[in-house]
Amino acid sequence: MFEKYLKIREKNSSVLLVGLDSDYKRINGDVFEFNKKIIDETHDLICGYKINIAFYEKLGPKGLEILENTINYIRQNPEIPIILDSKRGDIGNTAKAYAEYYFERLKVDSLTINPLMGLDTLEPYLEYKNSHLFALALTSNKGAYDFEIPEKLYLKITEKMNNLNKQHKNKIGIIVGATNSDYIKEIVDISENMIFLIPGIGSQGGNTQELFKNLNGYKNIFINVSRAIIFDENPRKKAKEFNEIINKYYSH
Numbered sequence: 487m488f489e490k491y492l493k494i495r496e497k498n499s500s501v502l503l504v505g506l507d508s509d510y511k512r513i514n515g516d517v518f519e520f521n522k523k524i525i526d527e528t529h530d531l532i533c534g535y536k537i538n539i540a541f542y543e544k545l546g547p548k549g550l551e552i553l554e555n556t557i558n559y560i561r562q563n564p565e566i567p568i569i570l571d572s573k574r575g576d577i578g579n580t581a582k583a584y585a586e587y588y589f590e591r592l593k594v595d596s597l598t599i600n601p602l603m604g605l606d607t608l609e610p611y612l613e614y615k616n617s618h619l620f621a622l623a624l625t626s627n628k629g630a631y632d633f634e635i636p637e638k639l640y641l642k643i644t645e646k647m648n649n650l651n652k653q654h655k656n657k658i659g660i661i662v663g664a665t666n667s668d669y670i671k672e673i674v675d676i677s678e679n680m681i682f683l684i685p686g687i688g689s690q691g692g693n694t695q696e697l698f699k700n701l702n703g704y705k706n707i708f709i710n711v712s713r714a715i716i717f718d719e720n721p722r723k724k725a726k727e728f729n730e731i732i733n734k735y736y737s738h
């Protein structure tokens with residue numbers, strides 16, 4: 487996934503990660519056709535797609551079929567990284583079951599995980615040769631102020647993930663929210679090569695200029711935008727606009 491990321495970032499001059507949070511309640515018609523249109527309109531402007539599994543699980547078996555069809559459709563262009571946002575975290579035996587579905591059957595490039603239960607819960611995923619994980623570190627919601635920020639968990643998680651990333655040769659990244667970007671400075675200081683997956687720009691109101699000030703030139707980033715692109719009346723135009731704003735601050 488790391489190599490794929492570097493290649494497409496350069497090819498498309500983009501760090502934009504479009505989120506397929508395709509809530510059927512906001513879609514008139516077929517969810518797969520909706521995704522297909524977004525992918526057709528944006529594939530040359532993006533650095534990857536993030537698919538949040540919640541919007542597919544809530545449709546039951548049909549939703550999982552749409553999820554698989556969407557992944558297969560994106561995979562027709564094997565250069566594009568696919569991140570499954572499932573925020574899993576469980577004991578090894580259960581993590582192994584998740585890993586089988588995500589990496590053997592769906593064959594996604596990366597998965598979001600919740601590292602709260604400890605490093606042993608990540609091992610089943612890392613056994614796969616080409617697997618990659620994004621660990622929640624500093625989330626974009628106000629609840630980040632309940633535990634992550636006051637207990638400095640975001641720094642402890644970053645430190646552990648940075649070490650793990652060195653051991654596992656770029657198979658780990660972290661999630662850091664643009665809405666709490668003041669704390670990103672400290673994260674940058676202790677991160678070496680990990681990719682940051684950054685949600686919070688767009689519908690959640692994160693400030694792009696502030697974010698880049700705090701990133702202080704850190705290069706390995708994905709900036710996720712979901713609702714503000716996919717539910718716009720012109721997703722291609724919107725994706726271009728986000729890309730332009732981001733590229734005002736990001737030098738490729």
Ligand SMILES: O=c1ccn([C@@H]2O[C@H](COP(=O)(O)O)[C@@H](O)[C@H]2O)c(=O)[nH]1
Nearest residue numbers: 538625626663685688689690711712713
């Ligand atoms: O801290 C986090 C972790 C994950 N997310 C996810 O990112 C997208 C954001 O969607 P928008 O529509 O651009 O707000 C969504 O899938 C979240 O579950 C996050 O927002 N914050």
